[in-house]
Amino acid sequence: MKEILSGNEAIARGAYEAGVKVACAYPGTPSTEILENTIRYREIDSSWATNEKVALEVGIGASFVGARSLVTMKHVGVNVAADPLFTLSYTGVNGGLVLVCADDPELHSSQNEQDSRNYAKFAKVPMLEPGDSQECLEFTKLAYEISEKYDTPVLLRTTTRISHSKSVVNLGERTDQVREAKIEKNAAKFVMLPGNARVRHVVVEDRTVQLSKDGCNMPINRVEMRDAKVGVITAGISYQHVREALPEASVLKLGMVHPLPFDLIREFAAKVEKLYVVEELDPFIEEQVKAIGIPVIGKEIISICGELTPGRVRKAFGLPENAQAAVEKLPGRPPNMCPGCPHRGVFYTLNQLKAYVSGDIGCYTLGFMPPLSAMDTCVCMGASIGMATGAAKVLSPEERKKVVAVIGDSTFLHTGINGLMDMVYNKGAATVIILDNRITAMTGRQENPGSGHTLMNDPTNAVDFELLCKAIGVKNVRTINPLDLDECRTVISEEMERPETSVIITDKPCVLIKREGIFKAGAPLQVVDESCTGCRACLKIGCPAIEWVPASGKKGKAHIDPLLCNGCDVCSQLCKFSAIQEAK
Amino acid sequence: MSDKVTNIVLVGVGGQGILLAAEILSETFMLAGFDVKKSEIHGMSQRGGSVVSHVRYGKEVFSPMVPEGEGDILFGFELMESYRYLSLLKPGGTVVVNDLCIAPPSVLVGQETYPADMALKIQEFCPDCLLVDGQNLAIEAGNARAANTVLLGAVSKRLDIEEKYWIEAIEKMVPKKALEVNLKAFQMGRGLK
Ligand SMILES: Cc1ncc(C[n+]2csc(CCOP(=O)(O)OP(=O)(O)O)c2C)c(N)n1
Ligand code: SF4
Ligand code: SF4
Numbered sequence: 001m002k003e004i005l006s007g008n009e010a011i012a013r014g015a016y017e018a019g020v021k022v023a024c025a026y027p028g029t030p031s032t033e034i035l036e037n038t039i040r041y042r043e044i045d046s047s048w049a050t051n052e053k054v055a056l057e058v059g060i061g062a063s064f065v066g067a068r069s070l071v072t073m074k075h076v077g078v079n080v081a082a083d084p085l086f087t088l089s090y091t092g093v094n095g096g097l098v099l100v101c102a103d104d105p106e107l108h109s110s111q112n113e114q115d116s117r118n119y120a121k122f123a124k125v126p127m128l129e130p131g132d133s134q135e136c137l138e139f140t141k142l143a144y145e146i147s148e149k150y151d152t153p154v155l156l157r158t159t160t161r162i163s164h165s166k167s168v169v170n171l172g173e174r175t176d177q178v179r180e181a182k183i184e185k186n187a188a189k190f191v192m193l194p195g196n197a198r199v200r201h202v203v204v205e206d207r208t209v210q211l212s213k214d215g216c217n218m219p220i221n222r223v224e225m226r227d228a229k230v231g232v233i234t235a236g237i238s239y240q241h242v243r244e245a246l247p248e249a250s251v252l253k254l255g256m257v258h259p260l261p262f263d264l265i266r267e268f269a270a271k272v273e274k275l276y277v278v279e280e281l282d283p284f285i286e287e288q289v290k291a292i293g294i295p296v297i298g299k300e301i302i303s304i305c306g307e308l309t310p311g312r313v314r315k316a317f318g319l320p321e322n323a324q325a326a327v328e329k330l331p332g333r334p335p336n337m338c339p340g341c342p343h344r345g346v347f348y349t350l351n352q353l354k355a356y357v358s359g360d361i362g363c364y365t366l367g368f369m370p371p372l373s374a375m376d377t378c379v380c381m382g383a384s385i386g387m388a389t390g391a392a393k394v395l396s397p398e399e400r401k402k403v404v405a406v407i408g409d410s411t412f413l414h415t416g417i418n419g420l421m422d423m424v425y426n427k428g429a430a431t432v433i434i435l436d437n438r439i440t441a442m443t444g445r446q447e448n449p450g451s452g453h454t455l456m457n458d459p460t461n462a463v464d465f466e467l468l469c470k471a472i473g474v475k476n477v478r479t480i481n482p483l484d485l486d487e488c489r490t491v492i493s494e495e496m497e498r499p500e501t502s503v504i505i506t507d508k509p510c511v512l513i514k515r516e517g518i519f520k521a522g523a524p525l526q527v528v529d530e531s532c533t534g535c536r537a538c539l540k541i542g543c544p545a546i547e548w549v550p551a552s553g554k555k556g557k558a559h560i561d562p563l564l565c566n567g568c569d570v571c572s573q574l575c576k577f578s579a580i581q582e583a584k
Numbered sequence: 585m586s587d588k589v590t591n592i593v594l595v596g597v598g599g600q601g602i603l604l605a606a607e608i609l610s611e612t613f614m615l616a617g618f619d620v621k622k623s624e625i626h627g628m629s630q631r632g633g634s635v636v637s638h639v640r641y642g643k644e645v646f647s648p649m650v651p652e653g654e655g656d657i658l659f660g661f662e663l664m665e666s667y668r669y670l671s672l673l674k675p676g677g678t679v680v681v682n683d684l685c686i687a688p689p690s691v692l693v694g695q696e697t698y699p700a701d702m703a704l705k706i707q708e709f710c711p712d713c714l715l716v717d718g719q720n721l722a723i724e725a726g727n728a729r730a731a732n733t734v735l736l737g738a739v740s741k742r743l744d745i746e747e748k749y750w751i752e753a754i755e756k757m758v759p760k761k762a763l764e765v766n767l768k769a770f771q772m773g774r775g776l777k
Contacts, residue, residue: 002614004610004611004614004620004622108625109625132621132648160625161623161648161649164623164624164625164626165621165622165623165624165648166607166610166620166621166622166623166648167619167620167621167622167645167648168614168619168620237647237648240646240647240648241646241647241649243646243647244646244647244651245651309647309649309651309652310647310649310651310652311651311652311653314651321652321653322651322652322653322654322674327667327668327670327671328699328705330664330667330668330699331664331688331690331691331696331698331699332634332688332690333597333632333633333634333664333665333688333689334633334688334689335598335631335632335633336631336632336633336689337631338631363631366631369689371693536693536694539692539693539694542689542692542693544632544689544692546692547687547691547692548691548692548693548694550694550697556694
């Protein structure tokens with residue numbers, strides 16, 4: 001059967017067909033939809049883990065007792081999961097284990113542009129890289145075979161343009177030889193103490209050599225001879241752009257990007273006049289080709305930064321660029337928090353209090369943008385709290401009061417909790433605000449251990465943030481309604497004054513949560529024209545439902561779009577003239 | 585089947601339903617027997633950012649992204665965003681655009697103004713431009729939310745694909761209770777000159 005699938009949907013399908021029993025992940029763009037699709041197959045136990053390290057450990061546990069498991073994450077997630085990954089390379093697997101790692105060249109939705117192919121080499125684990133959705137399905141299945149045949153975890157690397165592009169896929173059936181799980185003890189293989197690990201290290205090195213040799217005969221590494229003047233080594237999405245921009249060029253398309261099939265590369269190089277590597281991000285293939293003594297052109301013509309497009313490949317090869325319209329400068333259209341978002345009032349307050357905001361990653365990172373302009377740092381998930389501790393250590397007692405860490409519920413449970421324990425333990429004096437909107441909103445509203453539901457939609461325990469913080473040893477824990485600006489201001493300023501750790505928890509849900517009984521929109525508000533003086537106070541929260549309607553001169557009035565307004569009431573608290581009222 | 589690949593670029597504002605329209609297009613082309621690729625960035629699509637989706641079909645499609653200056657049709661859901669992405673269109677290409685302005689954040693707060701005469705400027709660059717009053721036609725069809733389907737109808741008229749494939753795709757992708765209105769909206773769009 002044929003279907004149009006995204007790369008992520010095809011990976012989920014591939015896992016199903018391969019007989020996978022356990023799929024575990026922490027959400028992250030562009031990888032999230034893989035697990036949102038494995039739940040379509042009831043044969044797979046799919047779950048969100050608290051973070052990527054835990055996700056991988058769940059996968060490893062299932063593999064060691066014999067089942068096939070799938071673990072997925074975005075590129076920076078591999079940083080979090082790197083510890084188990086590197087030693088998993090030594091133990092190898094029992095049931096096949098595939099770790100999907102989705103890179104984001106061009107940083108469409110990420111904080112950096114790291115090239116995870118380096119992890120394959122660093123951790124000495126084979127890596128496959130599909131070039132469209134059909135390959136996503138096939139390579140996933142192949143990855144399980146390689147995993148079990150070579151006794152190794154396998155990395156499957158996608159990029160945003162693979163994960164989120166759709167193309168036509170031929171579906172297969174689920175294998176009827178699904179591996180059953182049972183306890184099989186094998187300490188020499190699975191207990192990585194020095195004595196055992198030394199032995200395994202040798203196995204790992206031999207495995208890589210063997211895979212490089214065998215890779216020369218794998219059909220996924222294929223030579224397409226056309227004109228011999230130009231030969232291009234490429235993989236993944238870059239292959240598609242090369243075929244588009246250089247239809248006559250001969251191509252060595254690599255399906256396995258680590259370890260490289262060096263003999264095949266030598267053979268291809270000998271057949272073409274001029275050899276190129278076209279790859280996004282790091283010169284990963286290029287440097288290794290050069291290291292075996294083959295001259296090749298790569299990053300001289302192709303940028304290390306950003307993603308490739310057919311146009312960028314054309315340009316690199318000196319082909320004429322297609323006509324372009326000269327477009328006048330336009331206002332940008334960055335994303336904004338939703339109308340009625342519970343984060344808005346908190347950032348308005350932090351702005352008013354001139355706090356130094358140690359930020360984190362989530363929808364609330366948009367609090368950095370004007371007019372809220374109330375986030376001063378953002379490094380990686382969970383960093384806000386540790387960084388607040390560090391800043392508070394060195395600032396003067398007066399400036400120390402300004403330090404506030406803000407962190408979402410999902411991010412707090414991901415890696416923020418360790419930071420909070422450290423802050424209490426080391427007597428840090430900063431304020432921590434946990435923005436509990438009951439969901440992992442940024443990546444499209446996934447459940448988390450605080451939301452009370454699992455990925456499979458089962459009701460489950462919901463972490464009690466107040467109790468948790470108290471158990472860690474935080475003495476001052478207060479819960480506030482973030483839509484009440486007076487309450488926000490009073491509580492946040494009081495806690496900022498306090499010379500010890502305090503935690504404030506906000507308790508209003510994301511407006512996009514669909515589950516019944518969680519979010520209820522209020523009646524939409526309207527601006528009473530006669531009362532509006534045009535003071536612009538309500539514009540300071542940047543709600544997309546409020547528009548400034550200019551009149552002649554500097555005058556104008558505010559207008560609320562009743563179709564967008566969620567009736568959160570925050571804007572009306574800013575209006576000194578009672579001009580914002582419930583719509584009639 | 586000729587080797588030519590047809591390129592469609594959909595642009596607009598997050599939350600406008602661009603991704604669903606792109607799905608319907610892709611499904612139609614697959615049903616009509618073509619190779620299809622579609623690419624978009626949807627990380628921020630829900631929070632009002634600018635959204636672009638590329639849909640390409642033909643005998644064999646390689647890159648999922650429409651090369652600059654090779655778009656056959658620019659399918660615009662909002663005027664300023666359509667103007668922004670005109671460079672993707674080939675010389676002599678077609679624009680089908682919703683007659684709608686959505687103010688970006690800087691305009692909402694009165695820092696910048698929405699650029700004037702967007703529709704005129706698009707027409708200047710691209711004479712083959714159809715301006716569609718999506719909202720009002722959709723209301724006429726029975727639901728303001730069907731504006732995208734009116735536009736889709738107008739786009740369909742500019743592509744050489746049999747009507748039955750469009751209908752089949754819409755029937756597959758649109759929820760049952762909204763189907764009747766959407767089929768009507770689609771026909772209204774198809775009727776536009
Ligand atoms: C290591 C890592 N994993 C995943 C992500 C992707 N990501 C960014 S923010 C976020 C979660 C945000 O949820 P929450 O903290 O609850 O804030 P909200 O968006 O709900 O406001 C995720 C999963 C990331 N940036 N880094
Ligand atoms: S999705 Fe939810 S948390 Fe994110 S901006 Fe919208 S309301 Fe706020
Ligand atoms: S009540 Fe005011 S701030 Fe809240 S959503 Fe409506 S317009 Fe925006």
